[in-house]
Amino acid sequence: MDLSVQIGSLRLANPLIAASGCFGYGVEYAEIVDLSSLGGVAVKGLFLSEREGHPPPRIVETPSGMLNAIGLQGIGVHRFVAERLPELRERNAIVIVNICGTTLDEYVEVARILSEAEGVHALELNISCPNIKEGGITFGCSLPGTHAVVSAVRKVTTLPVIPKLTPNVTDVASFARAAEEAGADAISLVNTFLAMAIDVHTRRPKLTNIVGGLSGPAIRPIAVRMVYECRRAVKIPIVGMGGIATADDVLEFMIAGANAVQVGTMNFVDPFIWTKLMDGIRDYMTKHAIARLQDIVGTVDTSAREKAWISS
């Protein structure tokens, strides 16, 4: 059984990646999850400097989902390289670093530092965090901005570059195309949906940041649709995510067009989810006599549904 995935020059043993912002710096989970058994570990978003993030409350539950406004609290790229990367290297993790910037120059500088560090395997560009005002999503919500960040980072690194797209746009496929044209090796989507929850008794927003990003199974069908749209728009690999909770969810994303997937919110609910997903994928491959998992990517069969329209 071949579960491997190729993303640019990087080969992942399987399509399961821990989603950025949902897995700390990876080392927090090393005691209970064999990091080397994952396709990859996308570590928490890093700026050049440390950031304190937003005051709590930072999360609130919603039906089948949660809102978060952590505000990209982080230790900064230098401390990451010095204090976290050695353990990740020792544990043979495939490390995908999520990088952030308030300016184009900051993305470039963070990318340059990580490209020189030993044990970083790919860069995921966070141009989609809905919770910070400056930078980030202002690039991700503009086609020229997306193109500019991706091409600037592309120039300073040989690592695979994976911009993470926001769903908070009208036509996500056009952003996928802009990323591909700028030289991205792959795209990942979706980041969280900008959302809000209010306490009706106090009339206060439930989050200090007032708004936050919605994740979890609640967003999954929208994310699947967006992956499907992007698959028809670009040739580069797609890393799909949005509320994946079961092996069937992984397969749904892959059939829609994802080459690999990330699991975020549901890792909070079940940190031992990885072996369950892997077992379920293997069972599916056995049942459907699939030797190579990549063969199912983008194989959604819309023809029968299209015929129904013609005959009606």
Add this chain to the structure above:
Amino acid sequence: MPVDIDAAVIANRRLSADYNVLSLAAPEIAATARPGQFVMIKTSGGQDPLLRRPFSIFEVLRDDSGAPIGVSIFNKRVGAGTTLLSRVEAGTRLALLGPLGRPFEPVDPPAEAWMVAGGVGLAPFVTLAEALASRGTRATLFYGARRAEELYCVELFDALGVSVVLSTEDGSAGVRGRVTVPLSAALEQRPLGNPVKLYVCGPTPMMHACAQLANAHGRACDVSLEQVMGCGLGGCYSCVVQARGADAGKPHHTRTCIDGPVFDARRIVWETIAAHH
């Protein structure tokens, strides 16, 4: 190392309309749990509520031979998750992840331990009282609630030889007033040469007040904080509090799940916690 147990409910003992003690079969967690640690419980089999809830390990349950068989939690019905846990019946299975978090460090004789509990803040103190008893450390529990009916499970502490000082806001049991009234009086009377350490758990304003009293009397004080948690493992950064480092430098957002829930009270920037409650 934390494990995830598909734990059967052994018993659900109702204490009042709002409080219950839920016993769960989880020998692997019971065997390694240290005083003041917590578990993350999935309160429903489905996706609403989606996230687990953190609960202090209330008791370590043992069979007749003394072997650990499970843990109990002290549950107060507040929201959707705790309401589900107030209703579950014996035999139901719940996912239980633990033990988690930085435990209490019990003091040894001749130091004394003073536990200070407000309401549901009683939860982490049975396990601490057991650890203190096994060390031969003299222990006192200052336990406050609004009224007499809301003081629970005092017999567990009596059985461990803990001196119990009750207080109620309406005066229906023990000292009239908040738990800080008898605590303050006891601190006043305590000669400085006799070491005592405070362990506090309860509502944030109560913990803040106890921390101030401890500081004013030059006594060590640990607090067990409760924050909204997403994962319990340090992955999500939801449960942060402003805490100073060990060097008492600039405070940082610090994860309650893995750097706590037990903190030296002097590290906590109380105003930043009170602001969002």
